[in-house]
Structure formats: structure tokens, C-alpha cells
Amino acid sequence: MQKLFLSAFILAFPGCLFSQTGVTDPLTLKICAQVKDSPVPASDRPTPNESRELANCNSKELYFGFNKNPDPAAARKCAYLEMDHGHLQQAFAGPSILMMVYANGKGAARNYDVALKYACESPGGPGDVAGRVRQLERYKETNWQGDSFSICDHSGGRYLYGECAVLGEHFDHLDREKKLDSMAAQWKPAARESFQKLRRASAAFFQVEAAKGLDLSASFEVQERAFLERQFLQNLDQLVSGDLPSGKASDAVKAQKDMQDAYEAAIAHQPSQSSTVTPAGIKESQQKWLGYRKAWLQFATHQYPSVAPAGWNAWLDGQRTEMLQRALY
Secondary structure (H helix, E strand, O other), rough: OOHHHHHOOOOOOOOOOOOOOOOOOHHHHHHHHOOOOOOOOHHHHHHHHHHHHOOOOOOHHHHOOOOOOHHHHHHHHHHHHHHOOOOOOOOOOOOOHHHHHHHHHOOOOOOOOHHHHHHHOOOOOHHHHHHHHHHHHHHHHHOOOOOOOHHHHHHOHHHHHHHHHHHHHHHHHHHHHHHHHHHHHHOHHHHHHHHHHHHHHHHHHHHHHHHHHHOOOOOOOHHHHHHHHHHHHHHHHHHHHHOOOOOOOOHHHHHHHHHHHHHHHHHHHOOOOOOOOOOOOOOHHHHHHHHHHHHHHHHHHHOOOOOOOOHHHHHHHHHHHHHHHHHHO
């Protein structure tokens, strides 16, 4: 489940990256010139043995931890290796990780001059760079002792905004996964088994629906996927609370017809030139939806046997109709 989710996080954001060469703010240029040659403690770099142990490391994963304990000291050493390998313009690698390590005093002794040096070298639009440099300069002047400074504190440019949105959603996703695990732990074995199949089917469907079934001209794929995951969790909360579907056979027939009509309308719809939705994408998403729907019905049969199949059919097809209608706008 986790691997499926992480694979969907590999996004491409348009636009170029900027370092301090794009900055025009006089104070920022002055500060960056002053800290450009700030010495970095030699002991902060990895030893030859550590370099071998950290081969192919990822400083972002080490620094934030995600579903593991963070290791900022290893992240610092890894970040130096990433810089040696030329990884200078990624949002969370090399200089940007080192900036946070030295600013927050996590993984190395706090050193504002070194933090500023790497703040000037980290990617972002001119306003992003100026904002973070000015913020760190204020921290230096007031001897700030916190540990929450982040490159995302100033992320107005499209590239950095997108990367920070991915980072934030990564943590939100892990929280949702923990809640789903907690729910499943309370169910009987048969329901737990079918629920794991539902989770896998949901991941497959959400990945395609977010990428191809919805218009991304005004949003990011990660945002759309997060919306679908939150809706999935809300549906489960509704059922756990005892609010179960109660549709009759006639409701199921109508819901199926409405869904089919919405699907055909979505296929025939002529999107605007900026839209990312295509008939082929909707067809692919619909195929994943059918697998998702089947997994829902199997889980529901085990966990909520008192609900008639017609109730589930009407409930699920009604939700799919709403999704398909979103493709028209």
C-alpha cells in the first residue's frame, strides 16, 4: 500500500529552478555575500567509511523520517554526499537539508552563518530565497533556539510550492494509513482480509483517477489523490458510526443508470484546451473503479451483512456519478 502511494508522488512541476542568482533584494544579496565563504566544520562531513555506508542515501527521508525515526545526523552526512554528486537544485536534498540542519541545530551544532550560506544556495524563486534568508538573519540576531525552520516557510514559487505540498501530504497520508490500520484491527479476520484487498483496490483506483480522471489544470495530482483518500476515510467513518446505506432495488437501478449516463457524458465531453482530462483517461479510470467497487462490495458483505446489496450498489454508484460529473467542469 505504501509503495503504491509513494510511486504516485513522483510529480513533474513545470518551470525552472532558481538560486540566489535570481535574487534582486539588496539586503539578501548583501547577506549572501557575507556568508558565502563561511567555514563548514570538517568533522561534519562523512568519513570515507560513512560515505560507503551512505551510498545511494536520501537525505530527505533521513531528515524527516516519515514512517521511521528521523536521523538528522545521517541526513547531514548524506546531504554533503548529495552535494558532491551535484544534487544542488532539488527541493529536499543537499543544500536545503543542510540549511535546516544548521538552522535548527538538529543533526549538527546550530550555526547560523552556515545555515545562511546554504539558504542562499538552495532552490526556489527569488522571493523564496529572499524570504528564507531574511528570516534566518532575524533568527541569528535574536539567537532563536527553535527547531522548526523549514524551506517550506517560504515557498511561493510554483516548483517549491508543489514540492512542499507533496511533503505535507506525505505526512497526512501516513496519518490516514494509521487510522485505517486502527479501524481494521477491531474487525474480525474475514473483514480484515477483505478490507486489505479494498485498500489495494482503492490505491490503484485513486492513482489513475487523480492522474487521468480529473482535470489537473488548476491543481496537482497529489492534491486530487489526497481528496479521494480523505473521502474514502470519511465513508468508513460514516459506516463505523452506524450510518449505513438503506437504498432499495429501485434506487440501485436509478443509481446505475445515472452513473452510466454520467460516464457516457464524460467520454463525449469536449474539454477545454487547458484540461488534462481525456476520454482514454476516463475509460482507464472507470476500469479501475469497477475493481474498486467489487472490493467494496466484498468488504461490505463481511463487515455489514445486514445491508442489502441494493443499498451498497446505490451508495457506490451514486458516488461514482459525482466523480464523473467533476470531469465535466
